Amino acid sequence: MPSAIEVPELAAAGDAHSMVKEFAANKAFRAAERYELTTQDNPYRRPVRPDDLDWLDYSKPMPVENALKLSALLGHRMLRNAYDSELLYLPPTDVDTAASDGAHFYSARNRAYAALARPILERHLFTLLDEVREPLETVELGALKRHVRERYQQRIAAPGHAFDTAWSARGCKEAGTFLLVQLTAFLPSSNAAAAHNALGEYGTAHPTMRRHLVEAYGQWVHLSDAYEKLLAGAGLVATEGAYWQLCLGTSLARANYLHFTSRNHERLFAFIGALLHKKIDEEAMRIPLSSVLAHTLDADTKFFDAQKTLTESDLVQLVEDLVGPLLQRFGRRVIEGVHAGFRDAVWFADLWDRDVTEQLTWADNIEQYQEKAAKLDHHITSEGIEVDLDTFVESSDETSTTHVHDEHRLVMIESGQMHFWNNVTHKIALNEGDKVLIPMSRLHGSTVLSGECTYHQPIIPEDMLRKFS
Numbered sequence: 001m002p003s004a005i006e007v008p009e010l011a012a013a014g015d016a017h018s019m020v021k022e023f024a025a026n027k028a029f030r031a032a033e034r035y036e037l038t039t040q041d042n043p044y045r046r047p048v049r050p051d052d053l054d055w056l057d058y059s060k061p062m063p064v065e066n067a068l069k070l071s072a073l074l075g076h077r078m079l080r081n082a083y084d085s086e087l088l089y090l091p092p093t094d095v096d097t098a099a100s101d102g103a104h105f106y107s108a109r110n111r112a113y114a115a116l117a118r119p120i121l122e123r124h125l126f127t128l129l130d131e132v133r134e135p136l137e138t139v140e141l142g143a144l145k146r147h148v149r150e151r152y153q154q155r156i157a158a159p160g161h162a163f164d165t166a167w168s169a170r171g172c173k174e175a176g177t178f179l180l181v182q183l184t185a186f187l188p189s190s191n192a193a194a195a196h197n198a199l200g201e202y203g204t205a206h207p208t209m210r211r212h213l214v215e216a217y218g219q220w221v222h223l224s225d226a227y228e229k230l231l232a233g234a235g236l237v238a239t240e241g242a243y244w245q246l247c248l249g250t251s252l253a254r255a256n257y258l259h260f261t262s263r264n265h266e267r268l269f270a271f272i273g274a275l276l277h278k279k280i281d282e283e284a285m286r287i288p289l290s291s292v293l294a295h296t297l298d299a300d301t302k303f304f305d306a307q308k309t310l311t312e313s314d315l316v317q318l319v320e321d322l323v324g325p326l327l328q329r330f331g332r333r334v335i336e337g338v339h340a341g342f343r344d345a346v347w348f349a350d351l352w353d354r355d356v357t358e359q360l361t362w363a364d365n366i367e368q369y370q371e372k373a374a375k376l377d378h379h380i381t382s383e384g385i386e387v388d389l390d391t392f393v394e395s396s397d398e399t400s401t402t403h404v405h406d407e408h409r410l411v412m413i414e415s416g417q418m419h420f421w422n423n424v425t426h427k428i429a430l431n432e433g434d435k436v437l438i439p440m441s442r443l444h445g446s447t448v449l450s451g452e453c454t455y456h457q458p459i460i461p462e463d464m465l466r467k468f469s
Helices: 016-024 050-054 070-084 096-105 108-126 141-157 161-168 172-196 209-222 224-232 249-263 265-297 312-330 333-364 366-382 462-467
Strands: 389-395 399-403 408-415 418-421 428-430 435-438 444-448 452-460
Touching: 016 050, 016 070, 016 108, 050 070, 070 108, 070 172, 070 249, 070 399, 108 249, 141 265, 141 312, 141 333, 161 172, 161 265, 161 333, 172 209, 172 224, 172 249, 172 265, 172 333, 209 224, 209 312, 249 265, 249 333, 265 312, 265 333, 312 333, 333 366, 366 408, 366 435, 366 452, 366 462, 452 462
Parallel strands: none
Antiparallel strands: 389 452, 399 444, 408 435, 408 452, 418 428, 418 444
């Protein structure tokens, strides 16, 4: 089994959470401004909402029930920034904002605080996996192969609800675009994470792994033009982080877990398990994702068509190639570690499918959630029910970096105007008297349009919400 996530004494000295706050204080991670819904020309601009860290706590592990809440979203944003500070990114054009943010992103200070904050964030975000991980029936290679094959069969038969939801959406173009944005959050990064372990000298102990990793990354490079054309079909670009604010926390988490296992070399066996799941996931998503993007966006899907097919027999051979050499040398703990990494990746993939499905469903039915908001407000007012309430008074151009709430909330405009958004494709105008229901964990942001905007956020209890569902 993987060992507990260790935080070095240097990083934990004093207040571990303060170390995370210092890292998040980088100017490249400052709160978003009104013109930064997307950042196609600036791969270093990664808004985190650092002010929210005043009431969050990253010094201890996150409970499972918070996996779709604000702590997870901001945590995975910060952790991705920490990982990416060690990778090379270049802006597509020479603009002043990218030059300034890039200097902060690659500064010695940022590298130092990234190194200190990273294990704190990893412990906070990944310790929960020990609780949700299902054990292998027996610690044997045959049992591992059976388990991996079963997952392959399940995913090929049922790739995920998110694809069906996007296909059937009324706003199919919006749904397809959002789905493609999520792909940008984990596909390039997960390929970089896997390639990281191609570096090093370990051929005597494992003669096949480096060749596999190099070939896999070579295929990604070979298909890079096709990937850019795929994005172009939705009016998107391939600049890393271009759609940062619209990336779900689970989309970031999928690649972050692969980075976690590849950067921490003591977790090599878990890395191999996560890598095996990555191969299954790519095969399971290839055809349905190609189909849904062609349907919703009329996109050029040659990127998926050109990928090498992974058959079930190919997968079994891959397990043998990646696990066999290590099993001969290090025994059953290899099986335990590979299975742990595989199950962890399964858990994140399933959580992602749920998260994307719920986000697409909410965004595609926003009018219904405006109607529900009016009904809930009438119910609270007419029955004289007291609920917790936050009130905000914001000035023109004030922008709320995309975020999620840890509870169900209404947004009710008392005066003024704002733009509300949950996708890169459009903005929703909210004027005086307008209301909308934002369910827990649904990603959104806003910008004030009028000179001043006053709005209220009543917190809706779960039992009350169920009455109007």
